[in-house]
Amino acid sequence: QKFEELLMNVLATGRSHKEFETPALVNTPDGDQLYYLDFEYAPLFETDGTVSGIMAQVYNVTEKVAARLKSKEAAERLELVLNASELGTWELSLPGNEFTFSKKFLEIFHFEEDQQPTHEEVLKRIHPGDLAARAAAFESAYASGTLIYNCRLLTGEEQVRWIEVKGKVFYDDQQQPVKVIGTIRDFTEERKAQQRITESELRFRTVADTAPVMIWMSTSDKARSFFNKAWLMFRGRTSREEAGMAWMEAIHPDDAPHCLEIYTKNFDARKEYHMEYRLLRYDGEYRWISENGVPRFGADGSFEGYIxxxxxxxxxxVFEEKIQESETRLRIAALSGELGTWDYSPIT
Incomplete structure (x- = not known):
């Protein structure tokens, strides 16, 4: 109905009519199919100026429209993913430094949503101490094709934000870089959390290394991963040499099977344990050791190993053995000599 009306209007007015990517239902052997058409209705004039006909030019652009709609849908899905992952996107065209970016990019750099900052204005937000490293990262990327660096942002809120920048370099036929497309991510909170963990670990190691007892930690697979200074000095070895299950090689052969059984059984049951065994000291002497182990659990309740x-x-x-030996000898002497023994405690 629409197309008939358009034809009649061209006949009546003598004016051409054009439309682009117009949807049209076309009857085909397989039923009605939706097509997208570019078309033009142009009037044909007689010598006296009257319209005697219409020339129609119609082009099927369905595939082009479908491809564009598919690309648009993919772009929308990508934007959803990027927003969910807190990623901003950007594109830098070379050599003119023409800069385009997403809304998330503006948010991360603390620009207003309607601002259109230039490349130079963006660079002013980067901490001066990181500009040299950024320049070096770009120079390296032009050669390798991959860009990655971290830098600090000056947000104007008397605080510094950390961002991670990644990108890919595109080249022309002469292998000259023509543009860089990439993402940025604010990882300030992750960095702060990691700093807190690092500081906590440093405090633990400081306390552990000043403790008068030997302290160790193991991972969830029974392998020991940390030994304090007292342990390493006792053994005369490095952490790497003691790591894993290597420390058990220093247990006296007569004690090793029993120790391994206690260690494994309680480890698998996530229970505290106590055991005593002889451990080889740096000077070749086996020394009696009293050991206590307790399971470690993360904030989410997951098992992380033992400490x-x-x-x-x-x-x-040795002292207890000597006392016991002396008492035994005394009893034997008393029995063999038919001697009596007595204790005297004066009462005052």
């Missing part, structure tokens, strides 16, 4: 303390009790064990 334990091992104390040298060799002198106490």
């Amino acid at each position: 334990g303390a091992s104390k040298d009790i060799h002198d106490r064990i």
Whole structure:
């Protein structure tokens, strides 16, 4: 109906009519199909100026429209993903430094949504101390094709934000860089969290290294990953040499099977344990050790391994053995000599 009306209007007015990407239902052997058409209705004039006919030019642009709609849909999906992942996007055209960017980019750089900052204005937001590293990253990217660097932003709120920048370089036929397309991500909170973890670990290691007992930690697979200074000095070895299950090689052969059984059984059950065994010291002497281990759990309740303390009790064990030996000898002497023994405690 629409097309008939347009034809009649061209006949009546003598004026051409053009439309682009107009949807039209076309009857085909497979039924009605939706097509997109570019068309023009142009009047044909007689010598006296009257319209005697119409010339119609119609082009099927369905595939072009479908491709554009598909591309638009993909772009919308990409934007949803980028927004969900807190990524901003940008494109830098070379050599003119023409700069385009997403709304998220403006948000991360603390520009207003309706602002159109130039490349130079964007650079002014980067901490001066990071500009040299940024320039070096771009020079390297022009050669490798991949851009990645971190830098600080000056937001004007008396605080510094950290961003991660990634990008890909595109080249012309002469392999000269013509543009860079990339993403940015604000990872300030992640960095702060990592700093807190690092500081906490540093405090733990400081306390552990000043403790008078041997402290160790293991991962969730039973392998020991940390030994404090007292342990390493006792063993005369490095952390790398003791790591994993290597520390068990220093247990006295007579004690090793029993220790391994206690360690494994309680580890699998996530229970505290206590055991005593002889451990080889740096000077070749086996010393009696009293060890306690407790399971470690993360904030989410996940099992992370064990932490334990091992104390040298060799002198106490030897002293107790000597006392027991003396008492035994005294009893034997008393029995063999038919001697009586007595204790005297004066009462005052």
